[in-house]
Amino acid sequence: MSKYISPEKRLFLKERELGALLEITQAITLDSPEAALYKIFQFTLLGQLNIRRMVLYVKEEGQWQCVVSFGGGMVDFYRLPLPEHILEHSPTQPVPVADLGLGDEWHQLELLIPVQHRGETLAYVLIGNVHDDYVPEEATKFLETLSNILIGAVENRRLGRQRVAAAAMRKEIEIAQEVQTMLFPRSLPNDADVAVHASYVPHTAIGGDYYDVVPIDKNRFLFCVADVSGKGVPASLLMSNFQAGLRTLLRQQADLATIVAELNNLIYRNAVSEKFITAFFGIYDRATRELEYVNAGHNSPILLCDDHHHELLADGTTMLGIFEELPFLKVQKTNVPSRSLLLTYTDGLTEVFDQEVEEFGEEGVLNFLRQSRYVPLPTLHRELLQEIEGFNSEGSHFADDITILTCRFK
Template sequence: MPDSTHTHPDVLSLRKELLLKKQELSALLEITQAINQDTAEETLYKIFQFTLLGQLNIRRIVLYIKEERRWQCVISFGHQLADFRKLELPDEIIDTCVAGPCPTASLPLDKEWHKLETIIPVGQQDAVRAYVLIGSVQDDYANEEGSKFLETLSNILIGAIENRRLNRQRISAAAMRKEIEIAQEVQNLLFPSKLPNDTQVAVHASYVPHTAIGGDYYDVVTIDQDRFLFCVADVSGKGVPASLLMSNFQAGLRTLLRQNVELATIVHELNHLLFRNSGGEKFITVFFGIYNRATRHLQYVNAGHNDPILVPDSGPVQYLKDGTVMLGIMEKLPMLTVGETTIPPHSLLLCYTDGLTEVFDEAGTEYGEEGLLSLMARNRYLPLPALHKEMLKEIEDFSVTKNQFADDVTILSCRFK
């Protein structure tokens, strides 16, 4: 008769295998349930760590994943183990361990890596996306089949995290597109729909944004039958924040104009508004001009902006420099001068932002103010739309980047008749 007190070795082996499969199934269920519950990434890493520890009895676990081309340690757990979050993944692992599990002993690694026995590369889309490093592993997980299961489990985890990241990026990109659309609409509403063109003066403006939402602004506002205000501005920064600051600036400007206050008061109040809204972190350079058709008198303030160029019919050009510092960098302006001049008949005034002159050729030479003056001397009697077109064409031909300008380009010119 067979001895019933002794279990046959084959039965023991089968039981052991069944127990292992049960542990693996539990580990798999634990990970997939966590993924299906839309668990946060940090929590997923914790569940992965405790699943390997609790279900598979793996005592030392390190996980590196590739995020934006950089290897980052997201799990570092085990007795007497170094904090691998502070350690770079060695090139020896990245260059050597790509096709399957590698014993750490086979690689020339520093001593802190010796407590880990096996490196398992996890592939996603024909590239290694993660490395699972394990140590103090029970015998059942020291074989090829155990490593294969760990690779499968890690693949499920890394795949889920990658899908979440891509989904976040898609949501973020869609939100950004919507934000840009709204900001573009806001910016388009800021620009005047109609510019003066009568028997005394003609005004024309051109705007070429560097990005989808530029940081330049121009405006022309009628004050009364004879007077109108015009301005050209450049806000620090680009995108949605710049657009919002510009809309704030315009709202403040138009409110002040309706109150019929002096130009100096307008500038002081706008500076205070900008400083209050941005805390000195953003600023605006701006040129304000108020022209009186009846008296040909121009009152202006240049707040840290490029000097507008007044070209008379004959005689030297005049630069409109008087004013103050850029707006928004300090609560109170340290000084303010309101410039005044009388405009001779047939004069041309050019206001612009620095994107028009800060253009460089292949040799690194700047187009600059000299290039602009030369062009105006040759073309100053052209109709304003044709003059602007010529300016944009010339800087495009001059620039090493052609029509990919490094900054927004804004031109506002006035021809006084």
């Protein structure tokens, strides 16, 4: 039988509900911190609706935690996890606590109210001793409304923070991409003595590969291919320091040994999270056809001669940034015969695997070069990338950045 409430009492209760709504909405409008919103919710239920016991569990970052607990004689719900029984059954409608079969510590609470936002349960409100003057159905409905307003506001704030953070991350990525694009040379040598072509295929929005070609004088130019451990903004920033250091040393007319040693010192001082760089440095002299180089822990470039003899340029030093001073450093020189082809690359090119988990590897690159070495360099790069894409068990999805820099010596 329905409980009778006089019009005067009903008006009084509606005034209390309105007061509760005003308190909550004002707190939301004033952009109060979430902890303050929970406190206001607690005091509103206590002061306006005379609810003496209440526990609020909220799902934050995928974890359930108690954010409000008040009422005399109750256990410390802040230390008590939300019961597995509730999580397993995930009620979507108010349920009497007595029907849930929970432990003794829950018996002072009478009603469980799930709070949903966009079809997902984000909170559970558990209350005890609702105001005696209320019709239970009316009290439950209003508490649902009030709880939904509160949790909806908290969730919208969380989503707002996520949007702001995502926008900041996108901007950060855009800036890093711009920085990375600026690192690459705008033009490459293509004259009577040598032609150079480069390709770069990033694995993620911000890769960790780098290449450069820098004129030194009318006969000599330096070329470099490098790979930073890791990806993202930190790798991009470290690579920009690397390029700035390289260019500065070249302007100071430093020799190759000094360039490599100073870059190692720069990376050692500036790298974070145990980052390091592998790199290959080459200086080619058009007049003497001499190539001076240092391989700093990088994949060995392949120098393929016209008679199909090949040389792997492996000598040099260890990767940069690991030791304060390089434990050894050898600057190697080699003469480059006419009609030779030099292919320098990062490990994303060779560390590609087929369905049998066989690696494309250095041998795969060498076999391809022997068949296609005389085609124009842009075509050679395109066909080489197609070759590893066809070999790759994951098709066009590569596990790492791919950088190719090729020199054709005429």
